[in-house]
Amino acid sequence: MANTQELATAMETRLETIASRLRELVAHLRQQRAQLREEWARLITEAKLLTAMTKEEIFAEATSVYDNYVEALETGTYEALQAYARNLSERIIPRGVETHEVVGIVLLLRDVLARSLFAKYREDFNKLNRILDAYEPAANRIAGTVAVGFVQERERIIREQQEAIRELSTPVLQVRERLLILPIIGVIDPQRTRQLTEQLLRGIRTNRAKVVVLDITGVPYIDSPVANHLVQTVEAARLLGANVIVTGLSPEIAQTLVNIGVDLGKMNTVGDLQGGIEEAERHLGYKVVLTQEQSAAHSA
């Protein structure tokens, strides 16, 4: 019992000393603000980090990072710093700042501050040690926070862009009255499949299409769930009164379709997009003829 209590008291004192050391540290950093900040900005330029930004911008950002950094050390809360890191990332990612640069500058700041501590306490090695005990975990945590914030922001941007690409990835184009083509490029994942179905069926409705050519020349392979979904989409299109012609099936996709036992009576396939469009035109009663001059030129 006595032991636990002693331990608790010891822990409390330890925490208190850490807090008081951090306070001392923060006071020092506040006092040296101008000088350390400049030193840091100089090191950043020297290390050729943040090359996408001007010197003034680097200095301005360095100032705010510095202040946020000191504040995080003082309060022990990282929310403000996190928010700032996210905000900073938002501003600098579009300018092509890389992850290693952001990590690099934070680590540089850590080193600059550590150096100044060495300089200040070089007379008293024990005290330096104690101060570093308090400083290092906090500094590492800050570095981690900023780096993670940056990477998260980056990932968010990537996700957004993926979304945008996905939206653009299934165009529905009308090539003739009542004839649509849907060229699909790239791997079809389940989400894209759903979108494809939706676009196709909606396209049939809005364009009053009778024939749709679904060109999958640009699709390297599909797995069986996607293949099944594709077949279902073709059937659903038929319920809307439209014929779907699938073109450009690669040998691998043909294999997959045969493996899932697709009913070829339901699925109309033609070798390539040109063939598909020709077939569709026949179906719609179009006949494409060369103009006279052109055919003369051909025979000549």
Added chain:
Amino acid sequence: MQVPILKQGAYLIATVQSALTDEDLKQLRDTLVVSVSKVRARGVIVDVTALDVIDSFATRTLRDVAHMIRLRGAETVIVGIQPEVAFSMVKLGLSLEGIATSLDLEEGLAYLDRKGKGPEHEVRTHR
């Protein structure tokens, strides 16, 4: 709710106005099959634009209607299936195999007109 059946030239048009119970569906089937020869119709159009759901019973009834009407010498077209409905039908494995479907009423009429001119028609209608 009863489904009104209108005569338009050589065709009968049944436009579903709201969700149908199984009873309504059966009644629609029976009425259509009887009236198709009564008015000597060459084609029947069932417009399901208003339906948000087409379940297995409805699908089967529609299929039965089409087959019975074909046996009685006319063609059936189901028109106006909504995109979402179409896809959920396929997902549930409900198919209208061998039955003509069209986008809407206009398309359905055009389809029947084409059918009426085709050579198939000559063979099939020996009334």
